Amino acid sequence: MAYKSIKHWPEAERPRERLLARGPEAMSDAQLVAIVLRTGGGGRSALDIAMELLDTFGTMRDLERASVSEFCSLKGMGTAKAAQLKAALELGRRLFREPPVKGPGFSTGQDVYSYFHPLLRNLDKEVFHCAMLDVKNRLIRDSRISEGTLTSSLVHPREAFRDAIRESAASVIFVHNHPSGDPSPSREDILLTERLKAAGETVGIRVLDHIIVGDGSYASMLEKGYLKNK
Numbered sequence: 001m002a003y004k005s006i007k008h009w010p011e012a013e014r015p016r017e018r019l020l021a022r023g024p025e026a027m028s029d030a031q032l033v034a035i036v037l038r039t040g041g042g043g044r045s046a047l048d049i050a051m052e053l054l055d056t057f058g059t060m061r062d063l064e065r066a067s068v069s070e071f072c073s074l075k076g077m078g079t080a081k082a083a084q085l086k087a088a089l090e091l092g093r094r095l096f097r098e099p100p101v102k103g104p105g106f107s108t109g110q111d112v113y114s115y116f117h118p119l120l121r122n123l124d125k126e127v128f129h130c131a132m133l134d135v136k137n138r139l140i141r142d143s144r145i146s147e148g149t150l151t152s153s154l155v156h157p158r159e160a161f162r163d164a165i166r167e168s169a170a171s172v173i174f175v176h177n178h179p180s181g182d183p184s185p186s187r188e189d190i191l192l193t194e195r196l197k198a199a200g201e202t203v204g205i206r207v208l209d210h211i212i213v214g215d216g217s218y219a220s221m222l223e224k225g226y227l228k229n230k
Contacts, residue, residue, distance in 0.1 A: 006034070006045050015047060025166065030054055033063075036088045042076035049076045053085075064089045103139030106131070109220030112173055112211045115139075120177035120213045128155050128176040132169035133208070140167050145174075155192060157199035164205050171206040175213060183214030185221065193221045 006014050015031040024032065033050035040046045052074055057063045063085075071082035106112050112131065120127060126148040132140045143163045146155050164172050174196060178184075185193075193210045200207040208229060210221040221227040 006040065006047060029060060033085065036084055037081050038084070040076060041078065041081070044076045049074065049081075053077075060089075064093060103141075105136065105138045106133065106173060106208075107137065109209060109211055109218060109223055112175060112209065112220075113213060113218035116175045116211070117213055117218075120175070121215070123177055124179050126176055126179060128160075128174065130160055130164060131173040131175060132164045132167050133171045133173065135170045137171070137208070140169055142175075155196075157196055160196055161199060161203050161205060165203060169205055171208045172200065173208050174210040176211075177213045181215030183212040183217055183219040185212055185219050185224065185226065190221070190226050193227055197227060 015027065015034045018031065019027055019035060027035075030047060030050040033053060034046040037046040037049060040049060042049075053063060053071070056074065057066050057070075068079065068082040068086060071077050071085060072079060104111070104115060106115070116129065116131075119129075128145045128148070129142055130145050131142045134140055141163070145160050160174065161172070174193075189210070189212060193207075196210065197207045206229070207227065208222070210227060212219040212221075222229060
């Protein structure tokens with residue numbers, strides 16, 4: 001079979017395009033290494049070389065320990081590609097060694113409001129966020145789940161918990177704004193809270209609260225009794 005470089009492959013099969021479309025979590029080790037290598041060599045594609053690297057050295061940890069000269073012993077691997085790969089592996093090693101950054105702790109609805117109000121004020125659309133927390137209720141990360149209109153915000157439970165599952169969050173607090181400035185929960189807000197709580201129970205992630213941010217004030221579903229936490 002004649003050699004065909006990755007740029008001539010169907011777009012959905014190219015590692016870089018696949019990462020952009022599906023995210024890095026959907027990629028195999030070989031596909032990620034191929035992106036680092038960027039191009040092929042010696043009549044082989046970058047993915048071919050990446051697969052041989054993994055076949056030759058075994059685990060990613062063994063790959064990290066290999067020397068530049070060992071990389072260059074493989075067909076298609078020159079010093080430039082070896083340097084790119086060593087740099088990427090070193091960045092991963094340094095990231096692993098970095099202590100995790102502790103986010104703010106959320107003990108009350110006011111804590112959540114104080115954190116999110118600067119982010120959500122003056123928006124003319126409803127924006128729905130998920131605050132992912134560790135076992136001590138410290139913020140791991142917050143992600144925007146959806147952006148709606150002045151009257152509604154479409155939130156699917158699968159999307160709402162996707163990042164929380166990925167981050168191994170112990171619990172979550174959902175937050176969205178009311179562009180009108182009045183944080184009073186609507187019937188839709190109450191029903192959504194119930195659906196999200198049920199979904200959280202299914203995936204094993206507690207929903208601690210659902211905060212609605214208004215103009216200078218907030219509403220907590222927990223404090224108002226719409227969310228029961230044992």
